[in-house]
Amino acid sequence: MTDQAQLRRRLLDSMTATGSLRTEPWKRAAEAVPRHEFLRGGYFRLVTDAEPTAWEAVHEGDEGWLEGCYADTSLVTQIAGTIVPEDVRGRIMRLPTSSSxxxxxxxxxxxxxxxxxxxxxxxxxxxxxxxxxxxxxxxxxxxxxxxxxxxxxxxxxxxxxxxxxxxxxxxxxxxxxxxxxxxxxxxxxxxxxxxxxxxxxxxxxxxxxxxxxxxxxxxxxxxxxxxxxxxxxxxxxxxxxxxxxxxxxxxDLPPPLGLLPDLGEGKEHETPAGAEPLSNWTARFVAQLAVPGAQRVALHRGGRTEDVLIDVESGSWAAVYEDCGRWLVRQGGPNALWDAVEEQFGRWRAAGAPALEEFTVSVTPEGQAIHW
The missing domain is CATH 3.40.50.150 (Vaccinia Virus protein VP39)
Incomplete structure (x- = not known):
């Protein structure tokens, strides 16, 4: 077998062993498609020691290119909406916009x-x-x-x-x-x-x-x-x-944040949940059901880190932070974002904190609802 055929077989065996590839028709289909053909333009590899995040181009024929094509990983193929690997020599620090x-x-x-x-x-x-x-x-x-x-x-x-x-x-x-x-x-x-x-x-x-x-x-x-x-x-x-x-x-991408609100304004009170509604994958999924228009920003202010939610359309915001062992939230704008998050998070916790597999999505021509 050629190198690419061996690499492809190894990938198929791995997917079969992990349960991603389960039935014969899909095994035959996967075996018929050489992934490297779709990556001849190259791909971007994450630079592991870079701060901020940086990417470097891997071109066809470069050392490791073919092995990368058959690694079980996502490969970035476009950055910043227009930039492809052929355009880059060295590193680039922009956001990915397309991948394999x-x-x-x-x-x-x-x-x-x-x-x-x-x-x-x-x-x-x-x-x-x-x-x-x-x-x-x-x-x-x-x-x-x-x-x-x-x-x-x-x-x-x-x-x-x-x-x-x-x-x-x-x-x-x-x-x-x-x-x-x-x-x-x-x-x-x-x-x-x-x-x-x-x-x-x-x-x-x-x-x-x-x-x-x-x-x-x-x-x-x-x-x-x-x-x-x-x-x-x-x-x-x-x-x-x-x-x-x-x-x-x-x-569906979020709007630009623009000029940040004055986070010194707003009303402040203790929040019993602390930053827990933002602490992990499931908690954030629950939180964003309550504030679907909010984006999250981490800011370092006055020697502390604040988790800030900003709803650009309404102009509402909330900043959550720890101070002397207490969790506080400061909110501004027409909608109390953190109050909505706390209420949703509390209902989820009271229901036994069900896993996402216990959630159901319902869609009508008028909209979508997700519940547990």
Whole structure:
């Protein structure tokens, strides 16, 4: 076997052993798709000793490039909305905007999609095209529609898929709107995060069909949900657990914070919860249900660290900090953000602090609700 074939086999064996790859049809599909073909433009590697966070480009042919292609890890392929590895020599300190998702998560999600032969699938977020190719290998390209928001990313994926002789329906546009021309679909899968499952996805999915999407928010916690679409045009289903995290769909990204509010203003009082509602993945998920428009900033002021929540649209804010063994919160603006967080967090704790797998998502054309 060639080096890439050996590396691919090792990755497939690892995914099988960990349970990400569970059924023969998906094993055959994964085996048919060489991941390195979708990374010939290179990728960015995190610089581990850099402060602030920095990335360095790994180009095709560089030492470790091929091994990296078959590592079970996400590989950043675009930074700051336009910058690709070919553009960079050295380090860059900007935020990633596109990546090739770690293969074990790709295959876990495809297994969780519960497809059957001849199902039509809508994929939101083509990315490099790797997951699109695996879908095509399993179902046939004629049953796959994939949407990518970024025109440059979409063009690269189209070129790679064509080079491999794979021709699904590829669309450049806002995936939150779906693609009505190829509807209805039996399955919808999103490889980007969303704050709310869009009504368009429900409308374009057959009754009894499934939607698999990562639901999250601006406090940085998210989870995979599998929803069944009902005859009345609504959908519901559980969170699947596992702490799944994707970059948010670009239309769902938070607004710029702009000028920070005067944190010396506002009303101050003790908070019995302290910073616990922001302390871990599940707690933040619960907290962001209460304040979906809030973003979090850590500020160092007066020798202490303050966790600050800011809702740009309403102008509301809350700063939580410890002082002489007491936890205090100072709030300003029209909405008491921390009061809402404490109330939600308290109800969750009173219910026994259920795990995210015990949460249910319900979606109607009018909106979304998450409850436990």
């Amino acid at each position: 998702t770690l293969p074990s998560l790709v295959l876990r999600m495809l297994e969780d999609l519960q497809v059957e032969d001849e199902h039509k699938v809508l994929e939101i977020g083509t990315g490099t095209g790797y997951s699109t190719a695996v879908l095509c290998a399993r179902l046939g390209a004629g049953n796959v529609t994939s949407i990518e928001y970024d025109e440059h990313v979409a063009s690269r994926a189209r070129t790679t898929l064509g080079r491999l002789g794979t021709y699904p329906s590829l669309v450049t546009g806002d995936g939150l709107l779906g693609h009505r021309e190829d509807a209805p679909y039996d399955r919808v899968i999103a490889t980007c995060g969303v704050r709310t499952v869009p009504a368009a996805w429900l409308e374009q999915t057959r009754p009894g069909g499934l939607i698999l999407a990562t639901v999250g928010g601006w406090l940085g916690s998210s989870e995979l949900a599998r929803l069944t679409v009902h005859e009345d045009g609504t959908a519901s289903g559980p969170l699947l657990g596992g702490g799944v995290n994707f970059m948010l769909a670009r239309p």
